[in-house]
Amino acid sequence: MSMIFGVPLAVLAGQLLIGVINGAFYALLSLGLAVIFGLLKIINFAHGAMYMLGAMSTVILFDALGVNYWVALFVAPLLVGAVGVLIEYFLLRRIAGQDHIYSLLLTFGVALLLQGVLTNIYGVSGLRYSMPDIFQGGMKLGFMFLPYYRLWVIVIALLVCFGTWFMIEKTKLGAYLRAGTEDSQLMQGFGINVPLLISLTYGFGVMLAAFAGVLAAPIYSVTPVMGSHILITVFAVVVIGGMGSIGGAIITGILMGVIEGLTKTFYPPASSAVIFLVMVIVLMFRPSGLFGKEA
């Protein structure tokens, strides 16, 4: 078997693949955070909880109503997005204009609340969700085995990421969004319902998290605390990419997944810490992140 730096190629490739998949989740989640922070200046500590809600609702919908994966892929994000709109409308709106820190604290509270309630109902041991039949099996790539589901996750996550980036940066709707949050009075003068726009933007960011949650349901263990584990990592990704930079979030997300995979191959003990290490180093040299605008 061929070796690279003393590691079998198959092992390296396997870890890299897992890295890219994890990276796809980081990208989707940090994209949502970047949308919410970049457009609304809200630091959404409830993002992990929304990801968790996406995955949990997929399992619950299936168990209770037999809703299949494909339907869940649309319904779960919409449900969670609606929860997001409610949170924005009833809670976040009340602290608009205050220091950003308060949005962090408020959403942190919301996350504790949601996570705690679901833990009480479902416990912390993982719920089971079986993969749709179509994804059984995979393909042999010579040096490794690629399960179809993993391939699907990578492709669909990248598509959604690209679509979101395109919508916000290149379309008229995106321009309204950016303008509406930049100078809300002016936009209101043009007859645009800015408060509604803000609610929907928050809801959309949250939907991205929930979508990642649905994708995660068949491959990760679905528990009420799954969001809290990933949240801090995703925040690191967003900071490394440059807070509010949409493209930066996507690229950094995948990059960090890969770096994590590589670390796992060559020096496993550091794998869970490596992203934070990268973050500290990046911020030393580029305070506004890799793709952020200089503040």
Add this chain to the structure above:
Amino acid sequence: MTQPVNQTEIQKAILEQQSADNRKKMVLNGVLLLLLLAAPFAMYPVFLMKILCFALFAVAFNLLFGFTGLLSFGHAAFLATGGYTTGYLLSNVSGLTTEMGIIAGTAAATLLGLAFALLSIRRQGIYFAMVTLALSQLVFFFLVQSEFTGGEDGMHGIPRGNLFGFVDLSDNYNMYYFVLAVFLGCYLLVQRIVSSPYGQVLKAIKQNEPRAISLGYNVNRYKVLAFVISAALAGLAGSLKSVVFQLASLNDAHWHMSGEVILMTLVGGMGTLLGPVVGATFVVNIEYQLSQGPLRDWVDPILGGIFVLTVLAFRSGIVGEIQKFVRKNLG
């Protein structure tokens, strides 16, 4: 323009008013002190010590957040570093007196604080919060993976030892008065810091950093010092905690702990001296009371709810709201 009736008379009146206020304050403080001294005879001393440790932690955090305006989201790292260092030394170095172990733990947290501060101090606002969070995650992973920490299980059976070599701290009353003395010392220290010219500069930085810079203050140096003092006190809280409970656990290093100390400070009233103490007492009590009753499993969501409510409705916290009320209605 007419001259004020008599300048010296007005000054005299002000001074009298002040000394009357001071007298009132002294009486109040005396009563509080008596209550604290008598408390272990009415309540379980270990529980009281838990409150004191967290109160010290919150006081330390508040010096940074409440008075300097720096939100550290990584203060758990100092609590844990103090706790683990002290725990390790007391468990493994024979003949080490408890206060030496605690001093060593505090020193370790102080050094870590200096490192954190140098790495993070140039960042503003949310970036500062995130850098401190990332650094504390590094500490967390270090503690999980190191052999000497006991990994996921933490450190158990840390001996309480003897204070100065002869006061037996395995006695809960001795331990309580020691913790109380340390707590009061630190509280007075923070009070002194906050009302000193240095503390005034910190407040100025919080309110308007560019102006503080333009007045010629080396703002970063002030911030670093505040951060280091805060880290040292947080480490001291962790050291005391590990001696009291004879346990250093991973919980103390988890980022949720950083969140919890923010909650304590916020609920009590950030930027007030007594606020964090009241907040810590409140949160520790809530956690304890709930864990005894039928709502045992609902501690987390209830804390989350308190977080939300505080941010939405009582941003000045318990002490802050009371102060506001007094000023408006009785002042």
